[in-house]
Amino acid sequence: MEFLSLENVSKNFGGLVAVDKLNLTVQAGESFGIVGPNGSGKTTLYNLISGVYRPDEGKIYLAGKEITNLPPHARARLGIARTFQIPRPFNSATVLENVAVGAMFGYAGAGVGDAFKIAGQYLELIGIDHKKDEKAMKLTPLEKRLVEIARALAMKPKLLLLDEVMAGMNPGDIDRLITLLKRIKDEENISVIAMVEHLMHAITKFAGRLMVMHRGKKLMEGGTIEVLNTQEVIDVYLGKKMVGITTC
Amino acid sequence: MKRARVLCVVIAMFFLTGLNYGCARQSGVGQQAADKIVIGAPLSLSGKYAKEGQMALWGAEAIRRWINEVNGGIELSGKKLPVEFKYYDDESKKESVQSLVERLITVDKVDFLISPYSSDLALASAPIADSHRKVMITHGAATDRVYQQGYKYITQVYTPGSRYQTGFLDMIKNKDPEAKKAAFIYEDDEFSRSVINGARAYANKQGFEVVFDKTYPSKPTDLSPLIQELKTTKPDLIIGGGHFADGQLLTEQLSSLEVNVKAVSINVAPAIPDYYKALGVKAEGIMCPGQWEMGVKYSPEAAGKAGLEWFGPSQEDFAGLFNAAANQKPSYHAAGAGACLLIYARAVEKAQSLDPDKIREELGKLKMMNFFGTWDIDETGKQTGHNMVVTQWQAGENIVVWPPEAAGAKLFYPLPSWAEKARGTLAKE
C-alpha cells in the first residue's frame, strides 16, 4: 500500500522553478533513493514533504490523508522525520537530550522519563552512547550527523527522510550504518527516503527503487541498478560534475 | 547540585556583609540621636528631578548652617541642639524612595522628614512615613490631591498647584482689563494639569475667555503643531509649560513661530537662571509664577505688619549662605527646602518636644513668616498661608512684579514682539 504520495507538486522561488510538477509515491516500509546533482531540487522536495515549505500547486498525501497544508510539527506527529544536509542539533544541550527531545515530540510522543530511555537505546544502536553527556556543539560534524539520525529515529517515524547522511563517512561506517538502518526499518516498518548527490554504491546497497531528479523534474524512476545504468543518468552526472565545478 | 549549594552560600554571604554594614550604621546613629535633631530627606540627585533635587540640597544645607551657626541650634528643654541634615539620592525612582525613607526613619533615626520632590515620589513615601508616625513636610508635591488622601502627618510648604497662575491673572486684570483671551498650552502631566485646572476655573470666574486649551505629552521634541494652532486663535495671554526642558522649548518655538502676545506666563522653567542662559533675549519679559524669588519683600517688618512672628535668616543672609555652598543664585526649590528646616526648628522650640503628634499639632497651630513667606496650613496639611509671586525676566534679571507688596519692579507690559527682542529690545523701561 502506498504510504507517501505527491501529486504534481510544484514550488518556485521568484522565477526559479525548484520542483516542477513532480509525482512520487513511496510504499510503506519501502526504502527509496533519490539522486540528483546539486540544485536539482532534492532539498526543496524534502522541505515540501516535511512541511518547511508549502507547495505552490499539487497535493501531498501521507497514508491516504492529505497533509499539503499541515505545519511541520503536525507532520512530524504523523510520523515524518528528517535530517538536514548540514546537521542542526541543539548545540547547548547534551547529545542525550537532543535525542530525547525527538522522542518527546515526534510520532513517539513519549514522556520525559521514557524519552530518555528511548534516547539511550538509539544512541547505543547508532553507537555514540559514549558521547551522551557531551554537549552537541562539542561534537565533530560526523558525530553531529549521527546524533541527528538518532534524534530522527527516536521520533519513531513512519517516514524517514535522510539527507546526504553518508557523505564523508568511510566505507566501513557506511556499511554499518546501512545495515543498521535496514534493520530498524524492517523492525519498525519505516519507509525511508535517502537522497544523495553521489555515493552511488551506497545507494545501490540501500535503496530498492530510485528516482533521479534533474532541474526539479523526475528524470527517471525505477529499480536502482537499471536506473543508474541508463545513458541519460550518466549524462546528467557528467553534466553535474561540470555544474559542480562552476557553482560553489 | 554542589555548584547550586555553593552559589547559595555565596549569595547569602554577599547579602550578610551588606547587612552587617547596615547594623553598624544603625547602632552608631542610635546612640547619638539624643543630643541633636536629625532631619532627613530622600532627594533626587539623579534622574528626571536631578536639578530640583540639587537645588533643594543646597538650600537645606544653607539653612542648616544658619540654624547651627547663627541661631546656635534649636532650643529644646533648655539645651541648644544642633541640626543634622541626612539625605540619600532616590534617583527620582519610587522604588528607591520607599527603602530610603524607611532607612532614614529606622537606621538614621531622623526626627523629621522632608519629602522627596514631586507629587508621585511624595505619595510613594507617604505610607512609610505615616506608618512610622513621622511628620513630613513636602516641597514640590504641589498637587492638591496629595493632601486629600487623609495622611495625618504630611504637610505642605508650597502653595498648592491650583493657585500657581491665579496671581498672574489678577495682575493682568488689574493692569489691562482689555486683555481677555487666554490660551493654555501645557505639559500633560499630573502637576501641570492641577495648575491649569486651577487657572481655568479662576480665569472663567474672572471673566477671561479661554480660546485655546491643549496639552503636549511629556518630553516633546517639537511643539510646532500646537503652537501653529494656538497662533490662529490670536490670544492676548499665554499660560503654560510644565518642567524645565519643555518650558524652554515652548519659549523657543513661540519665538521661532513669532507668536506675539501681550503676556506669557510659564510654569517652573523660567524660575531658574538656566532659562535665561539658554534663551538669551528671547526670555525677556517672560513671566513665571514663583513660590519665592530673590528680592521678594518678606522681612521682620512685613511680619510685624501682618501680625505674624518672624523666624530665620533674611533672604540676603540665605542667599549668602546658599552662594557659599553652590556659588549661584538660589531658586525657589532651594528656598522651599530650606524653609522646611526653619519651620521644624520653630515648631520644636514652641512645642518643646520631638513627639510627632505634638509637632504635627504645633505645625497646625503655627502661623509664622520666614524668608520664604508665610506658613499656615489647614487641618489636611495643605498650605493656605503662603502666597505665590509672579516674576518677570527684565534685562536679564528675574524680578518679582506681583503682588505689589512684594514687587521689586514694575510689570513690563505688553511684551515686546519677538522681532523687537531679536533686535535687542529688553523688557525694561
Added chain:
Amino acid sequence: MSLKKYYEFLSLLVFYAVLFFLGLAIPGMWQPVSLIMFYVALGQCFNIFLGLTGYVDFGYVAFLAMGAYGMAIAVDLLHRQGLGVFIIFIGLVLAVLMSTLLSLAVGAVALRLRGAYFAIATIGVNEGFRYFIEGARLWGGSEGIIISGPLRQSLGPQTVNYLSTFVADVLVFLIAILAAFVTARIINGKMGYAMMALREDEDAAKVIGVNVTKYKIIAFVISASFAGLLGACAWTLKMTYVFPADVFLITYTIEAIAIVMLGGAGTLLGPAAGGLIYGILKYYLAIKLPGLQLLILAPLLIIIIVIFPEGVVGTIKKRGAWRPWNS
C-alpha cells in the same frame, strides 16, 4: 529523581526564606529587602519568557502597567461597596485578567515576528498604549489613579499602611516563589525541552514536532500574567498610585533584561542572583555615595558582564555540564 530535579528550586526557597527573615529581624531592612525582592521577582517573571524562549519583549513593562491599573481600577470603583480587604483579591484578579488579555492580543499579533522585529513591535505596543491612555483621557489620563485616599476611607489608615508597607512586599515574595516554581515545573517537564529546542533552532524544533507557536504563546502569557500580579502588588498596592508616565517606563523592561542577563537567562537561580546583585548594588551605593551611585553602578555592571558573559549563574554552570532542568 523528582526531588533532585527540584534541588535548585529548594535552595532558592531557602534563599528567599533567609532574605525574608533578615528583612523582619533587622530594623530598616524590610524595605531594602522588598526593593531587592522586587527586582528578583521582576527577573523571575521575565525569565519565564525571555529566558526560556530567547525572545526579547521590550514592552514587558506594559504588563506590569496593566496589573497596576487593574488593581487601581478595582479599588477606585469598589471602595465604597464595603468589601473590606476582599477588594484586594478582586484587584489581583482584575490585574491578572487585564495583563493576560493584553498578552494574548500582543502575542497573537507580534509573536509572528522574529528577533529584533518582535522586540521593537512590543515597544510600539507599550508606548502606543501609554499615549492612548493619556490622549484619550482613559483611566484618569495622565493624572492616573491615586488609591491611598479611597483605601484609607474604606479600610482605615492602619490597615492600609500595613497593606502597603508589609503585605504588598510579602505578596511580592510569594510572586517570586510562584514564578520560580512555575519555571522549575516548566524546565523539568516536556515543555522545558520544547522551549530549549525552539530557543536553540526554531526550524529544527518544528521538524521534530515541536509546536513552536503554541509554546511561545504559553510562555508569553504565563510571564505576562505574573507581571500583572507584580505590577498590582509592587506598584499600586505598595505605592498607592498609578501614573501612566511612570508605569509604562521602558527603563523597567531594560532593568528586567539586565537582571536576567546578569544572573543568566534560562536558569532558575539566574534571576535571583541578578536581582540580588542589582538591588544590593543600587541600595548600598545610594547610601554610601548619594548622587554618585549610578556612576559607580554602571562600570560595575560592565565588569560583571565582561567576567560572566552568560550571566553569573549561567557562566558558572557553563563551566560544568549545562542542565538547567536537573541540577
Added chain:
Amino acid sequence: MFDQLAGNLLFGIVLGAVYGLATMGLSLIFGVLKIVNVGHGQFIMIGAYTAFWMFTLYKISPLGSLFIAFIIGLAVGLIIFYTIIKRLTGAPELTTLLATFATGIFIEELAKFFWGPDYRGYNWDLGRVDLGFTLLSYSKIYALLLSIAIAFLIYLWFQKTKLGMAIRAVVEDRQGAMVCGIDVQKVYALSFALGIALTVTSGVLVTLFVPVGINPYMGHEYTLKAFVIAVLGGLFSPWGAFYAGFIFGLLENGSYTVLSSIPGVEPFSLTRTVTFLVLLLILLIKPDGLLGGKNK
C-alpha cells in the same frame, strides 16, 4: 486648517530628516554587529552638548561643531568598542544589550557629574523665512539640508570606498566576508565607531532643531524613536532608516491636524499612539520592515 497641515508636514520633514540621521548609526551598528544599542540616545546627548559647549565657550557655530562631534564620536566609539564590546563578541546577543545599557547610564552620569543637571541651551538666531503658511527658521533649514547631505556622503562612502564595501559585505554575509579575507574584527570596530560618530553628529543637528533643554537625561526619548524608525527602515539598512525617519516625522506631526478635530481628547498624545500603531501595522504587513528588509 490647510496652512496648519502644510506647516506640520513641513516641520515633520525637517524633524524626520534629523530623526533619520539620528537613527542611521543605530541601524549600522545593529546590521553589522547585531547589537541593539539601548544607550543610543546618550550619544545624541553628547552631540547636543558638543554643539552647546563649542558655541558658548569658543563661539564655534554648530556647523563647525559637526566635524568636531564626528571626531569625538569616532574616538568614543573606538574606546567603547575596544574596552567593552570586543570582549563580548561570542556572548549571547542580549549580553551586549546589558553592556550598552550600562554604558548609557555611565555616559549620562558622567555628563551630570561634569556639567551638572542644568538645562542648557544656546541662542543661534539666524532669523527665519516667511513661507506664507508658516515661518521656518534658517537653523531648521540647515538641519534639514545637512542631514540629507551627511546621509548622502555616508551613502557614497559605503558605495565607493573599500572599507564601505567591506562593511556591506559583512552585513550581507558574515562567513562569506571572512572567506574573502575581510578582517571582521576591524570591520566591527570601524562600523561601531562610525555608528557612534553618526549618532553624535546627529546630536548637533538635533540642537539646530531644538537649541534648548540640553541636559544629561535628554537621550531617552530619542532612543525609543530611533528603535522604531530603525525597524520601519528594516533594521539592517542605514538608508532605510533615513527614509523611515521622514515617514516617522511626517506621521508624528501630520496626524496632529486630523486628530485635533476629535473633541475631548489630547491630540498631541494621540499622534504618538498613531505613530506606534502604524509601526505595528507595517510590521504585520512587511515583517522585515518597510525598506531594506531584503538584506535579512
